[in-house]
Amino acid sequence: MDGGDGTPTARPKRARRCSDGDERTRDANGGIDILSEEDRTMLDSVSQKGRILKTATSVQRSNRTIVMAAVANDGTALWFASEELRADRDVFLAALRNTEDSNFVRGIFRYASPELRGDREVLTLALSKYNGWVLEHASPSLRNDEEIMLRAVSSVGLALKFASASLRADRKLVLSAVNKDGTALEFASQELRADRDVVLASLATETGGDIALAFASEELRADRDIVLAALAAVPKRWTSRGTAFAFASEELRADRDFVLDVLRRTDDANLLQFASPELRGDREVVTLALSKPKASEDWDYVNGPHKEGNYGVEPLSLITDERLLHDLSLVMRGVTLNGYSMKSVPEALRSNRDIVLMAVTSYGLALEHASPSLQNDEEIVRRALSNNGRALQFASASLRADRNVVLLAVTKCCDAIEYVSSNLPTRGDREIALTFICARHSIVRQFLNHFDEEFLHDREIMLALVKATDSALHYAPPELRSDREIVTIAICRCGDNLRYAGDVLRSDKEIALLAIGRQPQAVQYVSEILLDDPDVIAAATVAMDSNLAVENIIGPNLRLRLHRMNRVLQQEEDLPDEDEFSNFAEKAWRRPSLERIWLLRNVIDGIPSLDGSIERLIGQYAGCYEKIQQAKDLTELSNLYRQLADHGCNWDGIP
16 A cells, blocks of 8 residues: 555554454554454544544553554554554654644654664655754764755755764755755854855845854955855845844954945945944944934844834944034934934033934933923923823923823823822823723723722723723622623623623623623623523533633533533433434443543534543532443433432432
C-alpha cells in the first residue's frame, strides 16, 4: 500500500474471531495480539477518533494494534501511546503521515528516541510536515547531510545554525540560507561572512536584509560600496530608516564626506544618531539631517528606549555642540520632528511661543518643559491637551481650575481628572462625570473615587456605565436593576450580569436566553420559574454541550438536565426502543462509568454523541459511581435518573 507520499504503509491487520469471543490480530512481526471485549471497544473508538486513546488504559496504550489504529486516524494520538510504541519506527512514521499539525511534529520529534532522531526517512518526513526548525533535535550525522540541510534552509534560513561546521562553510548552502533570511549570515563561517557576493545576497533579502550587515566581516563593514549597497538594497519598507548605516564601521561613521553622502541618499533624520559624536556637532551634518522628513518610529540607539508619546529619535538630544542648540531654525526643526526634543531646548528658548506651540502639537507632554508663562497660555495648553489629556498636570493652577479646559482634558484622557485643581468642584459635576465615563473603560470603583455615589441613581449615567464596563450593574440601585434597557445592555457585555438583574427580569424568558447565549454559566441565575421552559432548557443544554466553563455549572444546571430527563422518561414517547438503542449502547456501555450518564442523556434526547464528557460536573456527586456501575440495563439506569431527580441530586436518599 502507498502512504500518499510514495512511502509504503503497513497493511491493516487481518482480524479473526476466536472461539472464546476474543478477537485476534497479527502484528507486523507475525505475532498475535489478543483483544478482549474492552480492547475491541477501544479499537472501534480510536478508529473513529484517534485521540480517544487518551482515555485508554496503560495496557491498551501499549497494544500495537490499538495504537496503530489511533495514529492512522489522527497522528497526534501518538502522544498518548506508551513510551515503547512512541519509539517504534513504523508507529512513528504512521503518526507523522497522518497529521497536519506542525506543532505536534516539532514537539514529538523533540522527544523522539535518539534512533528516530537519527533516522533519515523520519527526519525527511518531519521536514515536509514542519520546517527547518525540526533540525534543532536531529542527530549530528543528519546535520552534516548536505541534502537534508539544503531542504531545511530552503524553508527556514536560520536553520543554518543547526548545520555542522563544515556545511556552514559550504558556499551553496549558505547562499541558499541568506536568500531566505539575511540574518542567517550570522551562522556562516568566517570566510563566507567576508565573501562579498554572499554578504550582498544577504543584504538584498526581504527578511533580515536591513540588519544583515551586522554579521559581515569588519573589512566589509568598512567598505563604502558595501554600506551604500546595504542602504540601497534594504527592502522598500525600511528605506526611510537608514538602519543599515548603524552597522557600518566606526571609521565610516566618522568620515564626514561619507556621512554627508549617506544623508543625501536617504530620507531619514534618525540616521544622525549613527554618526560619530564629532559629526553630531558639525553644523552642516546636523542641518542636513534635520532637513529630512519626520523621524520614523525607531529605537534611539544613543538615548535608549522611547518614553510614552516619544516617536522616533529625539534629534536635538543628539547634537553635541551647545551652540547649535541656540540656533532658532535648528531648534524649530528639531521639535517639529519630535516634540519630545523640547527637553533638550535651552532655557532661553523655552519661552519662545512658536517653538513650544510646535512641540506640544506633536507631543502634548512637552508642555512640561515650557516656561511658566506659556504653561498659563490657554491656546498652548489646549493644543497640548488635544494631543494628550495628561498634559493637564503641567498647566498652570488657574487653567487646571478652568471647567472647559478640564472637560477637554478628560475627553482626551480620563486620567486627567487626577490633575484637576482642588478649586474646581468636580464630584457633583454631571457633565464631567459623563465625559469621564465615555473615556473610561474600567471598573466603577474608579468612577466612585472621583464622583458622588448619588450619580449611580441617575439613569443616563448608569446607562453610560453599563455600556463602558462589565461590572456596572453590580453597583446599580434596585430600581435600575429592573430597567430592561440597562439590564439588556449589561447582559450583552457579560451574561453573568443576570445575577444582578431584578427578580422580574430574571424571570423574563428573552433576558434569560440572551444571558445563557452570552455565557452558559448564567443559567444558574435564571429564575426557578423558567427551569421548566423548553426553550430555556434547550439553550442551557446546548450551551453546556459546548463544554464552556463547565466547572462553573454545578448544582443548578445538573438539576436542570435531570428535570428534562425526568419529563422525557415520564412521557416515554422519546425513549428509543431496544433495537434502536442496541448499536449505540454496545459501545457506550463499556465507556467509563462517569460518561454513561452523559451518553444515555444524548440517546434520550435523540442526539447520539460519543465525544461528550461531563466528568468534572458529575464528579461532584461521587456517590453515584458505584450505583451507575452496577446498573445492568437501560431500565435500571433510567430508574436511577428518576430517583436522582426526585431527591434533588442528593444520592443519600436513594437505596
